[in-house]
Amino acid sequence: MNNKQLKLADLAKLAGVSTSTVSRALNDNPLIKQETRDKLKQLAKQHNFSLNTAASRLRSQKTNVVAVIINFDSGTEQSINDPFLLKVVGEINLALNKQGLELLLSNSFMAGDDWANYFINSRRADGIIVVGQGKDPTNIEAAAAAGVPLVVWGDPKTPSNYPIVGSDNFVGGRLATEHLLATGAKNILFLGDPGHAEIGERYRGYLAAINSAKAIPHVVSIDITSGAAYQGINQLLVAKGLCFDGIMACSDMVALGAMKALKERYISIPNDVALVGFDDIAMADISHPSLSSIKQNTQQASVILVEKLLAQLQGHFAESQVIEIELVNRQSSKR
Amino acid sequence: MNNKQLKLADLAKLAGVSTSTVSRALNDNPLIKQETRDKLKQLAKQHNFSLNTAASRLRSQKTNVVAVIINFDSGTEQSINDPFLLKVVGEINLALNKQGLELLLSNSFMAGDDWANYFINSRRADGIIVVGQGKDPTNIEAAAAAGVPLVVWGDPKTPSNYPIVGSDNFVGGRLATEHLLATGAKNILFLGDPGHAEIGERYRGYLAAINSAKAIPHVVSIDITSGAAYQGINQLLVAKGLCFDGIMACSDMVALGAMKALKERYISIPNDVALVGFDDIAMADISHPSLSSIKQNTQQASVILVEKLLAQLQGHFAESQVIEIELVNRQSSKR
């Protein structure tokens, strides 16, 4: 360990210039001669110097930090373990890093209800990315109303005064259902809770497809977990027997839970029941039969989320944006 | 939005006391009379006050932030999408929050090689939690040598001058293998790369069990991904046919990849091949057949990781610690 932590003033003394010059040089300020800049940067590297971000943030009123809030509904069992949400967080992390921003990971437990206060007024972060709309938009709306730079991963069609980036859930739901219909399924279950914004859109897409095929809709409303799906399908089978021949699941985890329940009863997938999920997580490809799914382009979405946040940080306005979505056709719906 | 962001001085003026008193009151300093403390806290809440963390950190030389580094090997495809690692991160987040600490999520891309410098000297964080040892401990050792408060999730038996918390991988490997032997398997494959610290221990546990049963070890060394496992097993089957009747996989994702390859060829699990994974991720329970697995108690581990980091922050020494591990017996190895 170094005897003493170097500060800007020390570096300045070493170089025989003022602290202002060093500060500007390290920030690549064009006021400083290129030659001087290079020299000072090299000196900094050589002496293993690193800026005190606390001081820098205090003075410049900027943190270069973005808070990412994983927004669970309190009523649900969907948790920090949800692979899809975590995948999104991972990709947001990458997208932020590429812009030189850092990621403060948070959740409702830590942040409380007043996000503007907790993150922005306290200078913990410059902006917020919310992953998941949840059922209750109160916190998000309050933060947006307080003028916080904010973007949300969710359903972009939800009317809002803040930008929402997300997949075209309606089209996704319709695509999946049309695909199931095309395989010959007549009685297609929607498996998921339409009360949730994104899932609601998927449900409406499902309804649209069902209606135009003059089929009969049927919803099994469950929590967004594989366990709930497993139980839900099991109970349905016990109560009414095999009364369906297709399932449109609101997520892959839910689909996989349903798949397990079916397989345990030796109901063939896709022959007896065709199945389509949503999200296209890694497991969709690895499950057996592999799971057809609506693929969300989370990587592209993450980049756009960060762009829109950046735009707001620079005082511009940003609109919601729909990300293209596509059906990945695998074994679970092939017949 | 408020007209102006309140600061400590404003609050002090409002209350008719000095800033020192307000500062101490909000930090629950016993120097301040309880009555005054309560009054000031209420006033702060009422006015929606929140401390400027930048200023606070600058002055107090403490951030209350912990950097979490997901430590991938550059050579591997194991990614931010790995559900197990993300689960660990999620639980570390919870454990940190319970101690009032925040989580700065990072990766090698952002942090570079000199972690001490990037995180600690720059006052971005007070300490570091590294998730995953990786194959190359250079960065970790350098940081530890620089005196950085640091804990690692990994293989606790690895000799180190920093605390490593993790499961008893040797016992886990042995348990899994003994279990497979007990089901009657004779030719048990180890599926995974023993060059990786934790997996190496699992491999040695496997070897111990194999040797004491006088069976013959056989390793299929692959990258830690389900895709690699799928390909690896496929290739082996093509090249040599079904030359094994048990697989000890180094992770659940790997096991699930192998499972898919087997199922595609109508090789019965567990009858033809018994299978045990490692990690006990959510999918283990949902796959069909459900996957026997060695369960790592990530929640307990996360709490301990945070405790040990806290201890170091308070200047104490912390040792590596082994977390109990247990076999979860499911269908994939039942016969």
Added chain:
DNA sequence: GAACTTTATGCAAACGTTTGCAATTATTTT
């Protein structure tokens, strides 16, 4: 070569907390 513009650097004042020490007031001891 004087007057002006351009380029490069330095001075010093913030940014908003925390904290050692001093000062004041209340309580106890002699």
Added chain:
DNA sequence: AAAATAATTGCAAACGTTTGCATAAAGTTC
């Protein structure tokens, strides 16, 4: 009742940057 002690609070100096403004040096124009 004076002296000593304990309980509260305030003063003012940090913490290490960034940045508006002033200044100095160099280059340009007439």
